[in-house]
Amino acid sequence: MVAxxxxxxxxxxxxxxxxxxxxxxxxxxxxxxxxxxxxxxxHTPPKPEDDERVGRYFWRSPSGQWRSSDLGDGLESLFRxxxxxxxxxxxxxxxxxxxxxxxxxxxxxxGLAPIKRATQHLHQVLQDAREAAPQDRMxxxxxxxxxxxxxxAELLYTNAKNSLDFAVAKRSEELAHxxxxxxxxxxxxxxxxxxxxxxxTLATVLGVNLEHGxxxxxxxxxxxxxxxxxxxxxxxxxxxVMRPPPRVK
Numbered sequence: 001m002v003a004x005x006x007x008x009x010x011x012x013x014x015x016x017x018x019x020x021x022x023x024x025x026x027x028x029x030x031x032x033x034x035x036x037x038x039x040x041x042x043h044t045p046p047k048p049e050d051d052e053r054v055g056r057y058f059w060r061s062p063s064g065q066w067r068s069s070d071l072g073d074g075l076e077s078l079f080r081x082x083x084x085x086x087x088x089x090x091x092x093x094x095x096x097x098x099x100x101x102x103x104x105x106x107x108x109x110x111g112l113a114p115i116k117r118a119t120q121h122l123h124q125v126l127q128d129a130r131e132a133a134p135q136d137r138m139x140x141x142x143x144x145x146x147x148x149x150x151x152x153a154e155l156l157y158t159n160a161k162n163s164l165d166f167a168v169a170k171r172s173e174e175l176a177h178x179x180x181x182x183x184x185x186x187x188x189x190x191x192x193x194x195x196x197x198x199x200x201t202l203a204t205v206l207g208v209n210l211e212h213g214x215x216x217x218x219x220x221x222x223x224x225x226x227x228x229x230x231x232x233x234x235x236x237x238x239x240x241v242m243r244p245p246p247r248v249k
Contacts (some may be wrong), residue, residue, distance in 0.1 A: 009069055012059050014039060026055030029121040033132040036062030040129050042081060042122060045088050046114040056081060060133060075138050082145050085122065088115055089153050096160050102171070105164035109157065116157050119150040192237070 006019055007026070017034045022041065032039045038060035043053040057069040058078055068077035092115070096108045126143040133139060 007055065008039075008057055009067075012067065013061075014059065026053055029118070029125045031125050031129040031132060038129060038133050040078075040125060042125065043118055045084050046118055048110050048114060050114070060136065064136065075136075075142070078142050079145070082122070082142060082149060085115065085119055085153075086145075086149055089119075089149060089156065092160075093152075093156055096156060096163070099160070099163065102164055102167045105160050105167060108160040109164065112153065112157050112160065116150075116153045119146065119153045122146045123150045188240075 006022065007024065008014065008019060008022055015034050015037055018032055018037060018039050021032055022039075026041060026043065029042050030040075032041070040058040040060075042056045042058065044056050046053055055069075056071070058081075059067050061067075065073070066075045066077060067073050068081075071077035071080050089112075092108050092112045095111075096105070099105045099108060123143065123146040126139065126146045130136075130139045130143050
């Protein structure tokens with residue numbers, strides 16, 4: 001029987017050697033065997049904000065009977081454990097397909113990272129369990145499903161990371177083109193200012209006022225005409241300054 005203070009189920013009849021290899025916390029995922037007993041220590045699907053992993057334990061007795069700590073009896077419990085990971089990976093797969101921004105891809109990567117690591121270790125543990133119990137051929141199916149899940153999580157993580165890198169690079173390119181256009185517009189305005197600055201300075205200092213006869217017309221209409229002419233010239237100048245610059249190679 002398992003010791004009362006052990007984190008393993010108390011009803012399990014495990015050798016003391018195996019019980020002694022399990023500490024007060026779950027530790028890493030691993031498979032251990034002794035005297036025909038097989039003990040598999042796994043982690044429940046983790047979340048990004050989880051600081052500690054929650055353990056889940058599977059015991060195969062020398063007679064071939066399987067029991068789990070919280071998923072029932074039989075080897076099906078081990079498949080249910082793998083299916084929980086598969087459901088989460090599928091959720092992130094759908095989330096990655098719907099992602100359109102860098103924030104969306106980062107959310108996929110953040111949530112998938114601990115799942116990716118856990119599935120890698122899960123596959124290795126089931127491979128060790130398969131070698132420890134070669135007579136249990138159903139472990140082959142569990143191991144193969146874990147391997148397929150590991151590959152799916154790895155490919156999904158890689159695709160999401162590549163999409164995030166592309167989104168960042170595309171945004172950087174857009175900012176570079178925008179900065180280039182603004183630099184050209186600023187240069188054109190500086191050229192115009194430099195061209196007219198001496199004339200405007202001399203006119204201001206000397207007070208150049210020419211008699212043109214328009215001052216005798218009705219003031220509102222003359223003023224409005226000047227305003228309209230100024231706006232029209234401003235529009236034409238704006239279109240010239242803001243015209244698309246040559247494409248940067």
